[in-house]
Amino acid sequence: MRLTPFAALTVLTLAAPWAGACAASADGPQLALPIACDVGRTCGVQNYVDRDGGPGAFDYHCGHRTYDKHDGTDIRVPDMAAQRAGVDVLAAAPGKVVAVRDGVADVSINAPGAPSVAGHECGNRVGIALGGGWIIDYCHLANGSVAVKVGDTVSTGQRLAHVGLSGQTEFPHLHFSVRHADAVVDPFAPGPVSAPTCAAQPGLWAPAAAQALAYRRGEALNVGFSGERASMDAVEQGAIATPKATSSLVAYARLIGLEAGDVIEIGLSGPDGKVLARDALPPLDHDKAQWLAQVGRKAAPAGGWPHGTYAAQVQVRRGAAVALSRQWQMVL
Structure with a gap:
């Protein structure tokens, strides 16, 4: 899904780039796995960032595990039973909470009579500023599960919420979106998102997360x-x-x-x-x-x-x- 930055949220307005507990550097932050699951066993990547600047869609590996204008990484849990049991969403890097939304129902957009999600497509959401213009959004969080508030300082691995089914989604997952200076950044390949090539490049993931999230063609x-x-x-x-x-x-x-x-x-x-x-x-x-x-x-x-x-x-x-x-x- 494509996000509108901080629409209809509880938001902390920053007068200048926040510099406390900063994981960001000139090359970007180092990111830990943002969800408590075993990738490939108890969760999986459903969609990557769309790197095609036109009407088509391809991911950082030149595959088609994305769709047009998709601006984040979707990490999906197996089913609603897993979602109801509670799967933790974790801070991928230290920072300050600058936006929170809670109270959006966990309902698939395909459910009969599903309410409109206009204006809150991200569903329940936490936005965290890392400093240096870096922002991470955590979307589709479970209703009532958000464990932080605007102004909180969080550390890597801290629980933010549970995976949910809120907002513009058909299945329970975490939509993990990284931005720098309000531009979409693909954490797997942080060069320009619209780059027409899929040349190998270092990602933003810490080694353990990079290993867990190694690209799978299915x-x-x-x-x-x-x-x-x-x-x-x-x-x-x-x-x-x-x-x-x-x-x-x-x-x-x-x-x-x-x-x-x-x-x-x-x-x-x-x-x-x-x-x-x-x-x-x-x-x-x-x-x-x-x-x-x-x-x-x-x-x-x-x-x-x-x-x-x-x-x-x-x-x-x-x-x-x-x-x-x-x-x-x-x-x-």
Whole structure:
């Protein structure tokens, strides 16, 4: 989403660039991971900053994991069950809180009767000044979870709020936006955002965060087993039917960041290691922000499913290479 700086917020107006507890330098701040999750397991990057200055969109890696004019990094949690459990949003660098909004409901913009988010597309929000003209915005925070107020000084790693579903969003995530002198900065590649090339350059992330956020051309956001055919809404809500000895048995994987031409293969094996079901989808006809793959058996065998460990695997083949692979298990 594109932000309007500090619209309709509680705001601290600065007479001059704040210089206290400053993590910024001439080359920019060093940023820690702004969310308490395991990237690639319990969260994933859904969208990066759009680096195409025109009507198209491409990310810092010359991929398409972004959309036109997107001005931040979206770190997504797996589902609403994870969001309701509470995932901490953390200060990526020390600074002073200069803007706060709370009280916006956690409602998907696709929900029936969803209220207008005009003027507060960022939803519940914390803005932090780092000094030297650097500002970080943390958006889509959970209603009632904001733990700081305007004027507070925060340290790296301090909890600011929880990930939410407030503002202009369809899924729970943190929209993390960096600006310098009111210009968008891509923390993965802090050169000019509209640069037409994707040459490698040092990012703003601290080493541990840079390693955790290493670019992935697709991720398995959710994997699991269900006692019935899964739906995208059931996966999003964390409302998957638990498999039983006499129910259907389905392995599912929700994948994000897929590309045109990708071939998705998914399989399910029983306790004896024999394949119960396997499927390979036709090549994708265009890029997919998310895709639900699943395979299984509609009916249990006579006497029910044998007790033991069931295993599943999903792979995404991109050309001759495996671009993504994930395995998971369940004891039934």
